[in-house]
Amino acid sequence: MKKVDKIHKAKIMGEIRKAGSEEYETSWDEKGCPVSKKKSEIKKGRTSRAKGARFELKVREEMESRGWIIDKWSNNVDLNEGKLVKAKRKYNPFKKMLVVGTGFPDFIAFKRIGTNCEVIGVEVKTNGILSKEEKAKCKWLLDNNIFSEVLIAKQGAPKGVPRDIPKEKSTRGKKRGQIDYVNFAEKYNKT
Numbered sequence: 001m002k003k004v005d006k007i008h009k010a011k012i013m014g015e016i017r018k019a020g021s022e023e024y025e026t027s028w029d030e031k032g033c034p035v036s037k038k039k040s041e042i043k044k045g046r047t048s049r050a051k052g053a054r055f056e057l058k059v060r061e062e063m064e065s066r067g068w069i070i071d072k073w074s075n076n077v078d079l080n081e082g083k084l085v086k087a088k089r090k091y092n093p094f095k096k097m098l099v100v101g102t103g104f105p106d107f108i109a110f111k112r113i114g115t116n117c118e119v120i121g122v123e124v125k126t127n128g129i130l131s132k133e134e135k136a137k138c139k140w141l142l143d144n145n146i147f148s149e150v151l152i153a154k155q156g157a158p159k160g161v162p163r164d165i166p167k168e169k170s171t172r173g174k175k176r177g178q179i180d181y182v183n184f185a186e187k188y189n190k191t
Contacts, residue, residue, distance in 0.1 A: 072106070104134065126154065
């Protein structure tokens with residue numbers, strides 16, 4: 001019992017030190033417990049979210065210039081129930097508003113081909129890497145014929161690619177900030 005009390009006391013004292021430190025910012029979660037985060041990490045998160053939003057706009061503009069009609073996808077896949085559900089809105093306490101755009105994938109794109117329309121989903125990732133859950137959602141969307149294909153938009157390689165990469169896999173010569181589109185079914189061999 002004394003050991004548990006010592007561990008609990010050490011944890012509480014650590015949180016108190018963080019709360020009083022200039023290096024950390026303390027907020028309260030929904031249960032009323034204090035949560036301390038490093039200010040430098042908060043800034044990194046803010047800048048990476050802004051970078052992702054700018055890249056998302058860039059992808060949208062490029063696809064529209066290629067003749068696609070783009071809109072935000074406001075649905076999500078519930079893997080437990082195996083169906084499409086309306087995406088939940090997230091509350092932003094700083095702006096005091098609900099944020100739209102939490103659907104998966106990010107965009108739905110339409111393009112007229114003759115008398116028919118092609119409908120695809122576009123997920124925007126700056127690094128092009130999907131999580132395990134996102135891969136399962138993409139597979140479900142393709143298996144249930146929601147989209148004819150799902151594209152993953154990622155940033156092209158910046159200048160200065162290391163020389164040890166084989167020539168056929170090298171991204172040398174690509175412009176910085178170029179957008180690469182990867183077909184989900186081809187990359188992960190899931191049809």
